[in-house]
Amino acid sequence: MKTVLKYFFTLSAIYMLSVNSAHAIIDNAASSIQLRTTCIDAAGNTINDCFDDPTALMTWIKQTRKPSLNDTLVVEIAPGNYQRIQWLCSAGEGHVSFRGAGRGRTVFTDNAILGNAMTFQNCENLTFDSMTVNARFISVVWAGSGTSTWTDVELIAGYSTWYETQEGQFTVGSVCTIDQPKNEHKFFSSTLMTKNSTIGSTIYLNNCGITWFYGSELILDATTASFSGTPVGVKSAGEGHEVHLYGSNIRLNAGSSSAVAGLTAFESKAGASVHIHGTGIDVISDKAIPVTALQAENNGAIHAAESAYVFKTMPGGTVTRINNNGGIVHAPHTWMSVPDTDNNPATIDTNFITMNAADKTVVTSNTSDGFPHPAIYTNSCPSSARWYDIVDKTCRNN
Helix, strand or coil: CHHHHHHHHHHHHHHHHHHHHHCCCCCCCCCEEEECCCCECCCCCECCCEECCHHHHHHHHHHHHCCECCECEEEEECCEEECCEEEECCCCCEEEEEECCCCCCEEEEECCCCCEEEEEECCEEEEEEEEEEEECCEEEEEECCEEEEEEEEEEEECCEEEEEECCCCCCCCCCCCCCCCCEEEEEECCEEEEECCCCCCEEEEECCEEEEEECCEEEEEECCCCCCCCCEEEEEECCCCEEEEECCEEEEEECCCCCCCCEEEEEEECCCEEEEECCEEEEEECCCCCEEEEEEECCCEEEEECCEEEEECCECECEEEEEEECCEEECCEECCCCCCCCCCCCCCCCCEECCCCCEEEEECCCCCCCCCEEEEECCCCCCCCCEEECCCCEEECC
16 A cells, blocks of 8 residues: 555656646746746746746736836846737836846847837836847837836837827827826937838937936938938927937938938927937938938927037038027037038038027138137128138138
């Protein structure tokens, strides 16, 4: 009898081990969970506290785990390609850190024509580290309020890397009103890039709150874009909405075969503001189109200081550093010499445009005493010679 019982318990133990290895055990109070392309390890054993389906993971987080400010959750994401994730948060939901294995190693993708790789609404305290979010249309849609932090991430899209809108207005891109709760997002050491769109393009759309960029790069690659509009790098719209850039770089490029009609780096309108400090602003075109750095409209505000500019267009195109159309712009800049907008030192450029008295330079040729003279850009001079030599008291173009 003892032999039979021993044999029975041995079989039971083997059975329980096989059950445990075939079905992952999920601790519903776990402080850390894994997302992997497979929850089976190299030895064929099932990995516990593991999901291999992003949708199932998000359902578990929302319906079962329910993280909170005092009970946060970490999702460790292994290398691999993953489908889109969506979380429409109710009040107080969020508090999850998504940690990838590195740019280009952990990748969230949506290849649908109008696909969004990530969609969030009203989520609080989300963090994203070391991953790529790649979508054919929009990388991240954020609706309503909420907070997030992005570190060492790469957002890539055909239309826009970031798209803010009111709660429930996922396809509209509507501007949140001043009485609605704001969101706030921070990016550290990250790259946001849109490239060669067929329907329009922007890098970042700020419609509902405040965004901070630190040590990050924003890229709009329209070298072979087939749409004929004027893409804008960063758009900020709506009363009280803000974008801040510190120690960063924004680059917009149009190739000679691109169909775009112009390039604009920053646009602020309808009471929004953009603050740019210690940031490189490059707007470069290999075709004759208007290129613009800063554009303010309808009470939009732009404050840009201690930044550098690189402009290029072809003969026949124009370069505008500041286009103030009913906004507020504080962006003084001093050029080493009169800007060479077509990169041809042999020609005298008259197609540089900026705001009255915002730009200064030094002129060195044909001065009355042979010494360098300071000059100020002014609309009081004729369009062919906008630089006013304050020593010789004359309008100049070089």
